[in-house]
Amino acid sequence: MLDDVTISQPAAAPRLTRADGSPLRILVVDDEASLTDLLSMALRYEGWDVKSANGGQEALSTAREWKPDAMVLDVMMPDLDGLQVLGRLRQNNDDTPVLFLTAKDSVEDRVTGLTAGGDDYVTKPFSLEEVVARLRGLIRRSQISVSEAGDSRIVVGDLVLDEESYEVARAGRPIELTATEFELLRFLMRNPRRVLSKAQILDRVWSYDFGGKSSVVEIYISYLRKKIDAGETPMIHTVRGVGYVIKPTS
Template identity: 35%
Template sequence: MEKSATKLLVVDDDPALRQLLADYLNKQGYDTLLAPDATDLEARITRYSPALLVLDRMLPGGDGAEACRRLRERGEDLPVILLTARDETVDRIIGLESGADDYLGKPFDPRELLARIEAVLRRKSGPSALVKDAPVSFGPFTFDTKARTLHRGSEPVRLTGGEFNLLEALLRNAGKPLSRERLLALARDDEAGERNDRAIDIAILRLRRAIEDDPKQPRWIQTVWGIGYRFAPLAGDDTAQDPPAQP
């Protein structure tokens, strides 16, 4: 899925929160559209064709859960994440019964919202076409997301679950710089427990040791300074090469 073309519609009556989420999600590569209420919500959806709707439960002049219910009744299957200042079980049930795909109580960390957005989009759209139906080859390697294997020629390359997820995320977004936060969201390994930026760096180092001829001068997994990492599969693509290793 091309994240540069992925639109999100955020509907919330708090202007500070709307702007915070727009700034954060745009930094992660999304195109974030904003609205203060659910007025003409269907018209906005038709006009902008967002991939996902982030919808506040308590809106001036209306209820987000009810707006979600009306969308579902009219056949709209747009993924919806409800936000609310209430975090009680009954409110979660009401939100999910309205047809929402997920539910997040306020206050929340924007990174958690990002992780939930990524998870909902993965469930809705399935694997990227890049790695959906057939193994992907780069250099001497064959990456098979269906079999969850990586081979160098005929020899298997052993990866942990988290490393496999990370390589898949990089391949799906080949050529695009991805921040560490974005990689954390894309490559979540539920069995690995909590991850952080340092864990991403360590996993990148291990992947480089597994697939690079010279991990200190990586060909495939390149550092993009000030942002994060990218996978560069195209021959002659040397625009983000790492600097010489420090002694």
């Protein structure tokens, strides 16, 4: 329902495009046509190319054929719900950044969505400005950045992150990360031995004020630990009441 949406004039921001300068492709999925129309209008205002789908099956076929750069995906839909759609995308090695729209606001629901492979979420009621801001953050995190210094590698102990090839390895062991995990690890590794607060991480990695919902940081730190520290001496440490720090093991 449109009662779930607040309309406000978004602040001017640099236009985001694909690497070749063409418009970004955004797929909006919701079974309420009035809502998809409103979201599509707001996203086209950003200069993006937008398509919509009114159910899970249509979303999967459109994503397969059109190859969007990001998706806005409603959780509650009559045929396939958003979690099922995301699960099928990830099974097919589709790592398109996904922003969930949901009426649910419990910690368990948010954790379920993120654990399933979602990148972010907006709970209803929401503002169009918030959806645009979250999408911009997802897109920035999913794009590969090259170090201006010419050396694309960041090294902390036996952990190596290459900003140009988007590769991560520990002691020569390749590690697969999502776009958000990669950006979080990059921020930690660019600040070795420095304790970073949840607020600092939210501001740098998510590029948006989560309104105190810092549990997303804890979730993604746990993801990194499972991948980076599995079977190894831990490099990522919690400083209770302060934040997180990464440091070499020796």
